[in-house]
Amino acid sequence: MSAQAGAVARRNVTRFGRAPPVTKNLRKNPRTLLPQPHVKNLLVRDIAPCRIMDHYYNTLQDDLMYMTYVHQSALPKQRQIRLTFDPNDPYAKNRYNPPVGGSQVGRKPAPLVTPEDVIRLERIQIHTMVKEAIGSRNNLLPAIMAIRALTGETYQGGGRHSNDGIQIVKARKSVGGWLRPGVPVGVKVDLKGPAMYDFLGTLVDFVLPRIRDFPGFILPPASSSVNSPNAVSGVVSFGLPPAAMGFFPQIEVNQDSYPKMFGMHIHLVTNATGLGAQNRARALVSGFQIPFIRK
Amino acid sequence: MFSRNLLTSCRAPSKDVSCLRRALATEASLGSSTTATSTPPPASSKRSTRPKITTAIILNRSPTLTRTPTPFERAYYAYQARIRRALHNPFPYEFYFKQGSLLETRFNIEEAERERLAFGKDFTGEVVTSEKEEANKRAVAQLSQQEGEGEVIMPRTHESDIKKDFKSLDRKGARNLYLLLRVNHDGKQVWRFPQGGVEKGELLHQAAQRDLFAECGPHMDTWIVSRNPVGVSKSPSEATKDGQEDITFFYKAHIMAGQVRPTQASVSDFAWLTKEEIESHVSKDYWEDIKDMLSRH
Numbered sequence: 232m233s234a235q236a237g238a239v240a241r242r243n244v245t246r247f248g249r250a251p252p253v254t255k256n257l258r259k260n261p262r263t264l265l266p267q268p269h270v271k272n273l274l275v276r277d278i279a280p281c282r283i284m285d286h287y288y289n290t291l292q293d294d295l296m297y298m299t300y301v302h303q304s305a306l307p308k309q310r311q312i313r314l315t316f317d318p319n320d321p322y323a324k325n326r327y328n329p330p331v332g333g334s335q336v337g338r339k340p341a342p343l344v345t346p347e348d349v350i351r352l353e354r355i356q357i358h359t360m361v362k363e364a365i366g367s368r369n370n371l372l373p374a375i376m377a378i379r380a381l382t383g384e385t386y387q388g389g390g391r392h393s394n395d396g397i398q399i400v401k402a403r404k405s406v407g408g409w410l411r412p413g414v415p416v417g418v419k420v421d422l423k424g425p426a427m428y429d430f431l432g433t434l435v436d437f438v439l440p441r442i443r444d445f446p447g448f449i450l451p452p453a454s455s456s457v458n459s460p461n462a463v464s465g466v467v468s469f470g471l472p473p474a475a476m477g478f479f480p481q482i483e484v485n486q487d488s489y490p491k492m493f494g495m496h497i498h499l500v501t502n503a504t505g506l507g508a509q510n511r512a513r514a515l516v517s518g519f520q521i522p523f524i525r526k
Numbered sequence: 527m528f529s530r531n532l533l534t535s536c537r538a539p540s541k542d543v544s545c546l547r548r549a550l551a552t553e554a555s556l557g558s559s560t561t562a563t564s565t566p567p568p569a570s571s572k573r574s575t576r577p578k579i580t581t582a583i584i585l586n587r588s589p590t591l592t593r594t595p596t597p598f599e600r601a602y603y604a605y606q607a608r609i610r611r612a613l614h615n616p617f618p619y620e621f622y623f624k625q626g627s628l629l630e631t632r633f634n635i636e637e638a639e640r641e642r643l644a645f646g647k648d649f650t651g652e653v654v655t656s657e658k659e660e661a662n663k664r665a666v667a668q669l670s671q672q673e674g675e676g677e678v679i680m681p682r683t684h685e686s687d688i689k690k691d692f693k694s695l696d697r698k699g700a701r702n703l704y705l706l707l708r709v710n711h712d713g714k715q716v717w718r719f720p721q722g723g724v725e726k727g728e729l730l731h732q733a734a735q736r737d738l739f740a741e742c743g744p745h746m747d748t749w750i751v752s753r754n755p756v757g758v759s760k761s762p763s764e765a766t767k768d769g770q771e772d773i774t775f776f777y778k779a780h781i782m783a784g785q786v787r788p789t790q791a792s793v794s795d796f797a798w799l800t801k802e803e804i805e806s807h808v809s810k811d812y813w814e815d816i817k818d819m820l821s822r823h
Contacts, residue, residue: 244597245604247646278607280599282592289702289823290588297752297778376621389610485629488622 275390283428283519287351291518296349299511303343337458341505348502350465350515355427356498357382358400360417365410371399373489374418380481382430384420395421434497435520438471438478447522450513457506465503465512470496577760577771581734582721584704584756584819585748585779587798591682591699593823608644632666692797695785701800702821705786706807707741708795715794717807719816721774730755734777741793746784750777759815776819 257266316328342348357378363370378397379385386396400417402410410416422430439445448469456462473492476482482489501512517523595603623630641649654662670676686694697703706717722737724730731753738748755775786796797807801820805813 244601245643247608247644250646250648273609273613275610275613276606277603278610279603280592280595285589285593289821293821294751294778294780297754297756300752300754302754372621376618380622385615388613388615390613391610485622488624 272392273390277425279425281425281428283432284425287428287518291515292349292351295511295515295518296344296346298514299350300344301341306340309340336460337456337463337506339463339505341503341507341511350501350503350511352427352431352515353423353500353502355422355430356419356500357422357430358417358419358496358498359493360400361493362416364415364417368415371415371418373491374493375399377476377482377489377493378418378420378495381476381479382420382422382426384422384426431499431519431521433479433481437480438475439521441478442472442475447524449526450523452526462509463504463506465501465508467499467501467509467512467516468496470494575770577773579724579730580721580772580774581724581730581737581755582719582774582776583734583738583750583779584719584776584816585738585742585781586821587695587703587705587781589700589702589823590696593700594682604644611641611644628665628669631662632669635662635666692799693785695781695798697798698800702823703798703800704804704820705742705781706797706799706804707788707793708797710792710794716809716812717797717804718812719776729753730775731777734775734779738779741788741790742796743787743789745787747782748779749782750779752778757816757819761811761815774815776816778819 257268259265260267317323359374359378361371361374364374375397382397384394384396387394388396397418397420399415400419402412402414402416405411471494473494476492476495477486482492486492499512499516501508501515503509503511503515513523619630623633682699684694684696684699685691686697691697695703705720707720708715708717711718720738720741722733722740724733728736731750734750738750756778757776759774759776761772788794788796797803799807801817801822804820805817808816
């Protein structure tokens with residue numbers, strides 16, 4: 232028994248052992264003449280455990296549920312704004328049920344907190360505008376390479392077909408004498424899953440503590456509107472100055488390769504909606520140790 | 527599992543107490559045997575039937591180390607990493623590295639090692655002469671020495687793990703630890719969470735904070751997560767056999783710094799324990815009440 236266990240323990244599970252013997256040659260692609268694997272849709276999953284993701288699922292998720300939970304009896308009763316539509320009513324039958332008028336943005340209450348619907352981070356968007364790219368689009372290249380070094384994302388890289396990689400942002404509007412629609416003006420990337428948490432970890436551990444005179448991201452004043460689209464969207468946004476890019480270890484190691492450093496906007500998109508969504512999103516984000524201060 | 531338990535208990539109307547405690551059936555039979563001999567006076571005043579409310583604090587030390595992956599997980603990750611490496615997009619060496627720089631040499635050596643781990647030793651990329659390879663390795667070793675690499679990594683097992691020091695906050699770094707106190711209860715030594723009563727006019731979460739400091743001393747930084755209790759247990763009080771109920775609301779708290787220093791003489795000992803260790807310390811009834819509030823990580 233023990234000898235068997237020893238033999239199992241000695242066999243390394245992470246190393247590539249021996250290639251399987253070739254019994255049948257792979258079919259070749261008629262166009263490229265390259266061998267085609269049998270698998271059509273190869274799905275590549277996580278390649279390593281993720282520290283920050285574990286922190287969320289072990290600690291933060293429970294805490295956030297307790298913090299954001301509102302007992303049903305404590306919820307204010309919804310005011311009935313018009314007669315409810317009853318399809319069994321002979322008058323209402325086959326009649327058009329018009330939607331409630333007016334913009335509902337900032338009026339919808341937050342959905343009930345359930346264990347399945349605790350606030351979580353959906354994606355992180357990093358966005359950089361490069362003004363010089365308006366004159367010559369070659370100036371986008373350093374920004375693309377810097378964001379690529381930061382995030383490691385490339386278009387469908389590593390067999391992840393849903394990965395859009397680093398995208399080029401084009402101008403949508405015409406700004407007199409300066410911008411025309413379709414001119415590339417910046418780059419952005421969407422991070423999801425472990426890559427998102429890894430980026431957050433790097434930001435918190437290496438970058439934010441080294442920014443000079445940085446007490447935290449400033450919260451909006453208490454008098455700011457609670458119904459604005461910003462406050463009910465569940466997105467936490469902040470910017471980093473160009474100097475901060477040099478603090479990322481991925482950039483720091485060969486900072487000379489880049490002609491200049493770029494600032495960036497970072498949007499942390501959560502699944503929170505309804506009234507107070509941004510406050511709940513900030514509670515989540517501060518759980519990842521991103522500091523906020525009041526002015 | 528715990529969270530669902532919490533929500534169902536909170537959603538239930540407050541009058542319906544049968545859902546609050548799972549072991550109520552056994553309690554009822556126990557109670558009926560005692561009440562059979564001494565029936566409570568039917569004209570008991572409203573005051574005596576008012577339940578006695580207690581708050582208990584589940585003081586948690588979150589994991590400080592990452593979890594060790596199982597052999598299956600490691601094999602899975604290695605397999606997925608191999609596929610991702612095989613399908614990765616071309617890497618633009620010429621942008622990131624100056625031609626022939628030391629940084630590029632180091633990157634190439636490290637990349638060759640990673641390829642060898644992923645695809646076996648027969649997988650070779652660029653062929654380098656042995657002399658050149660030796661020179662490269664020496665240069666890279668010098669670079670890493672200049673950068674102060676090769677520091678000793680801290681071990682994953684703390685000395686308190688080896689000594690079985692249950693009072694240390696450094697033990698079991700990958701697990702959630704919870705504080706348990708050993709107290710004298712009716713002449714018996716029992717293990718339980720820190721707890722205490724609620725004073726008149728006091729809110730539950732304020733009482734929880736006060737009770738925690740009263741039993742564990744002020745020499746620690748703690749944070750009570752929420753104003754909402756995370757669970758509740760309900761049992762007839764043994765002290766007064768007049769049917770007065772004993773309701774305990776549990777609050778979750780984190781310890782940030784410091785250590786417990788029991789201030790009361792009734793608290794004889796304390797321990798930081800994982801979920802499984804708590805089961806072996808506490809009574810069966812208490813375990814049934816608290817088990818769903820503890821993390822299995």
